């Protein structure tokens with residue numbers, strides 16, 4: 001991937017670090033200040049916090065030293081208390097906030113472009129084609145039909161009616177609103193309107209969707225359902241989504257990775273299991289302690305990895321209620337044969353939902369088995385679960401103790 005600057009615009013701000021080809025957005029040392037930028041930045045560099053900067057300069061530190069790589073096709077949630085800087089960072093991605101320092105690199109037509117310096121024409125093009133902002137509660141136009149709302153972004157781009165209709169109807173079907181296409185938006189319930197908003201967001205060609213608390217102010221059941229709808233759409237469409245939320249349970253449910261923000265800074269950026277098991281500081285731990293690890297963790301987050309397992313003559317050894325077990329692996333590391341008390345036995349398997357796909361003594365399961373399911377699978381077996389990665393190689397073992405340790409963190 002190359003970095004381009006618009007002709008005539010100082011090729012001033014090249015990417016400061018080599019870019020990874022699979023990043024959709026790269027924020028580098030990003031600072032956004034509302035007010036007297038220079039003085040505020042100097043104070044921040046000297047270690048002053050947001051309150052001190054505000055007291056001494058009147059300026060607000062919106063974001064400071066934010067470094068984030070957001071991969072193509074992932075949902076990255078910006079999470080934190082009110083005022084922590086989530087929307088400020090989000091709005092920087094489509095150039096709505098002026099940056100005081102740093103880079104906001106967005107992958108646009110195959111190249112990384114710094115929206116902070118790229119020039120008005122490129123920025124317009126990025127907003128039109130690459131980055132689409134979804135505002136709180138989606139900002140639907142109540143006097144338009146459902147179909148016309150979903151097609152709104154495409155219409156602005158000048159797409160013809162027939163082509164638009166085909167895309168819109170497909171998206172309406174995905175969110176279960178085909179029968180409502182000709183109704184006016186205001187005739188729909190709040191939850192249905194949100195689904196119209198989701199369909200509209202996914203109907204645009206934009207690879208990158210910015211969502212600022214789209215499900216806030218909804219009752220918990222509808223919110224839960226919409227999160228499921230979002231995940232189902234994402235499964236099919238693989239957009240890059242940056243999603244703002246102040247709710248950690250929402251972040252843990254929908255985020256592939258979560259950036260936790262405090263006072264304009266990112267205090268932790270990691271996968272849900274990282275955040276749950278290894279909170280970076282007391283602020284993150286305070287959020288995490290209210291969460292149920294069973295809703296978040298998968299078996300691989302608690303397992304004993306293969307490298308740490310005891311071996312005899314190359315076979316992985318495990319203890320179980322039924323006797324000594326030796327599991328041999330093939331040269332690629334996949335489970336091959338199972339011996340219990342010197343006898344060859346059958347290797348069983350379950351799928352990610354815990355359903356038995358092959359009966360046997362030791363159960364092989366996908367490493368991403370939800371912890372809740374893992375508890376059930378382990379309970380019904382005499383032996384630890386053998387977890388395998390997506391290539392079928394042994395990733396580790398998950399026994400009662402691993403589960404307890406994970407739950408107690």
Ligand SMILES: Nc1ncnc2c1ncn2[C@@H]1O[C@H](COP(=O)(O)OP(=O)(O)OP(=O)(O)O)[C@@H](O)[C@H]1O
Nearest residue numbers: 034060061062081082083084085086087088089246
């Ligand atoms: N345009 C602006 N002018 C001045 N201050 C601003 C502006 N936008 C944001 N701020 C300030 O920057 C800080 C971060 O605001 P931001 O909206 O990013 O927080 P947030 O984490 O998204 O909060 P919330 O969850 O309440 O929306 C706040 O102190 C806010 O008052």
